[in-house]
Amino acid sequence: MARVKDYMMRSLNSVCHTDSIEDTIIYMHKTEMPILPVVDEENTFVGTIYSKNILKNIIPEQYGFINSQRILYDRNQASENLSEIKSKKVEEYMLTKTKSIAENDDMDKIAEIMLNNKESYIFVTNQEGHLRGYMSRGDLLYYLLNNSDE
Amino acid sequence: MITTVTLNPSIDREYFINEHKPMKDHYIYDSENLQISPGGKGLIAAINIKNLGYSDVQNIGFIGGKQGLFFEKMVQDHNITTNYVYTSDEMRNNIKIIAKNPPSNTMYNDYTYSVSKRSVRELKKRFKRSIRKSDYILIAGSIPAEVDFNIYQELINICNKLNKDVYLKASGEALNLALKVKPKFVAPYFKHTHKILDFKVEKKDDYITVGKKLQKKGAEYVIMPFHTNRLLFDKDGSIYMLSPKDYCIKNLLGAGDAYDASFFDYIFQNGFDFIKANRYAAAAALSIAENELVFLESRQQIEKNIGNIIIEKLEV
Numbered sequence: 001m002a003r004v005k006d007y008m009m010r011s012l013n014s015v016c017h018t019d020s021i022e023d024t025i026i027y028m029h030k031t032e033m034p035i036l037p038v039v040d041e042e043n044t045f046v047g048t049i050y051s052k053n054i055l056k057n058i059i060p061e062q063y064g065f066i067n068s069q070r071i072l073y074d075r076n077q078a079s080e081n082l083s084e085i086k087s088k089k090v091e092e093y094m095l096t097k098t099k100s101i102a103e104n105d106d107m108d109k110i111a112e113i114m115l116n117n118k119e120s121y122i123f124v125t126n127q128e129g130h131l132r133g134y135m136s137r138g139d140l141l142y143y144l145l146n147n148s149d150e
Numbered sequence: 151m152i153t154t155v156t157l158n159p160s161i162d163r164e165y166f167i168n169e170h171k172p173m174k175d176h177y178i179y180d181s182e183n184l185q186i187s188p189g190g191k192g193l194i195a196a197i198n199i200k201n202l203g204y205s206d207v208q209n210i211g212f213i214g215g216k217q218g219l220f221f222e223k224m225v226q227d228h229n230i231t232t233n234y235v236y237t238s239d240e241m242r243n244n245i246k247i248i249a250k251n252p253p254s255n256t257m258y259n260d261y262t263y264s265v266s267k268r269s270v271r272e273l274k275k276r277f278k279r280s281i282r283k284s285d286y287i288l289i290a291g292s293i294p295a296e297v298d299f300n301i302y303q304e305l306i307n308i309c310n311k312l313n314k315d316v317y318l319k320a321s322g323e324a325l326n327l328a329l330k331v332k333p334k335f336v337a338p339y340f341k342h343t344h345k346i347l348d349f350k351v352e353k354k355d356d357y358i359t360v361g362k363k364l365q366k367k368g369a370e371y372v373i374m375p376f377h378t379n380r381l382l383f384d385k386d387g388s389i390y391m392l393s394p395k396d397y398c399i400k401n402l403l404g405a406g407d408a409y410d411a412s413f414f415d416y417i418f419q420n421g422f423d424f425i426k427a428n429r430y431a432a433a434a435a436l437s438i439a440e441n442e443l444v445f446l447e448s449r450q451q452i453e454k455n456i457g458n459i460i461i462e463k464l465e466v
Contacts, residue, residue, distance in 0.1 A: 010226060010229065010231040010232060011233075012233040013232075019275075032219065039279065042279060043279045
């Protein structure tokens with residue numbers, strides 16, 4: 001039986017719940033991760049922060065207007081809104097009811113979770129709940145590809 | 151868990167060519183003649199520890215730019231848990247040209263990597279929350295530009311507060327300052343100069359004097375490189391000379407890292423014994439040096455060399 005630990009990325013790239021939104025955005029940009037795991041001071045996985053959620057909080061209306069004046073107005077408004085929240089803590093914008101998986105979980109279970117929750121990343125924890133890495137849709141597809149060859 | 155710290159890692163690119171001449175272009179068609187690997191003192195030790203069978207080994211440090219993403223993927227291939235603070239600057243590349251005729255080895259080492267204060271703050275926070283489950287912490291290597299020389303001192307301070315033993319492999323001012331917070335094991339190394347604690351060391355007596363000074367300044371145990379030997383300074387004041395016998399060195403790349411990794415391996419398997427741990431570590435280094443390897447592959451290769459390591463107590 002294939003285990004999560006055989007296919008996961010063992011990366012502890014994360015933010016702490018007390019970190020600022022500004023630090024989080026910079027980190028998302030540098031790591032090219034639109035979603036980051038949130039941990040506490042002991043590296044326990046406590047939730048997830050999505051770039052989409054930050055955007056939702058700063059954009060008054062979604063982009064997509066044909067009127068370019070309106071787009072410009074919205075962009076300026078979004079920048080202003082962001083400067084108001086950038087020093088706020090991650091814990092105010094994170095999702096806490098995030099599904100995580102264990103290193104020793106069966107890979108088949110992951111397919112089910114990813115399909116049902118439409119998650120592009122699922123974070124992996126150990127038995128004590130400490131962050132150990134993540135599994136992406138790409139990792140899942142790679143596992144399925146290996147299976148199809150057998 | 152074992153944590154290793156590499157603040158100044160690099161992407162190492164080795165080019166194997168026939169002859170290395172100025173104004174001569176080289177074309178490499180065979181992939182065997184171009185090797186790209188992740189480099190950095192603590193990282194290579196982490197890969198060795200992993201190869202010796204430890205399931206949980208993490209490497210903490212800075213990596214930068216788009217090359218940082220590539221570097222992290224390379225490290226992941228060794229099943230090391232990566233814990234990197236991404237910086238704005240691109241990380242370093244070290245280039246080595248290895249020629250056959252005549253045999254030559256030319257290195258172009260990049261020391262341009264720079265890290266912002268924000269990234270240093272982030273690293274310290276990340277380090278504190280990530281070492282709580284670590285049994286040992288190995289801090290090794292140089293530090294990037296713009297990072298204060300007291301960084302190792304600050305990291306060891308965090309370890310001390312959490313009751314974690316530290317093995318420090320450092321040089322220069324970073325080493326001098328780190329001694330103030332009393333790291334348990336200190337293995338100084340020479341970088342560009344032949345100085346430790348700002349003293350030029352040439353003769354055996356100089357090495358002994360400096361080793362004692364390191365202990366006086368805060369190190370509990372000192373493992374001092376002395377040509378192909380090591381001088382071991384025990385906590386009780388005893389000094390030992392460790393030497394390999396009947397050896398034929400083919401390669402020194404990776405030998406020091408194998409030493410550090412195996413030192414921990416011995417302690418994990420057998421409990422702490424400073425002399426025996428060093429004998430085992432030296433046997434590991436010898437197996438790398440004699441076999442043109444970079445990474446340790448198994449404990450068997452270490453054990454067959456233990457008989458070739460001599461340790462003598464010095465009367466000083």
